[in-house]
Amino acid sequence: RRILLVNGPNLNLLGTREPAIYGADTLADVEALVGRVATEFGLDVRCVQSNHEGVLIDAIHAAREDCAAVIINAGAFTHTSVAIRDALTGVALPVAEVHISNVHTREAFRHESFISDIAECVIVGCGVQGYDFAVRRIAALLAG
Numbered sequence: 001r002r003i004l005l006v007n008g009p010n011l012n013l014l015g016t017r018e019p020a021i022y023g024a025d026t027l028a029d030v031e032a033l034v035g036r037v038a039t040e041f042g043l044d045v046r047c048v049q050s051n052h053e054g055v056l057i058d059a060i061h062a063a064r065e066d067c068a069a070v071i072i073n074a075g076a077f078t079h080t081s082v083a084i085r086d087a088l089t090g091v092a093l094p095v096a097e098v099h100i101s102n103v104h105t106r107e108a109f110r111h112e113s114f115i116s117d118i119a120e121c122v123i124v125g126c127g128v129q130g131y132d133f134a135v136r137r138i139a140a141l142l143a144g
């Protein structure tokens, strides 16, 4: 079975973007980490990163064909996008929401998420290790 890993806007800059907040690991490191952990559980991963909302929505729709779950860090779209939320509920796959930083210690506009209340689990403030936790949680859910 396969997991769709979705990273939203500006996460392509991981490693160089505000390293005090997001750390030194790059998006390639994150995708490799998720692939490695998924393999431990016999799961495949498809990775998508985009700065464009519609591209993320299309990727979520496509997951309906061949994925069993979605791990998503929607970046700033977390706090703005009803459309991404609707895509996730539309495909009815289990969702793990990840944020590298602890959004709750940051600006008030980051405290609201359009995804959290439809997610199976929400992992914030664990750095990129949050992606590792998300894979493990999804694997447990899929194992029933």
Ligand code: DQA
Pocket (backbone or CB within 6 Å): 009, 010, 011, 073, 074, 075, 076, 077, 078, 098, 099, 100, 101, 102, 103, 110
């Ligand atoms: C983020 C938190 C968001 O508020 C921010 O817009 C991001 C990254 C995180 O991983 O901590 O782009 O999702």
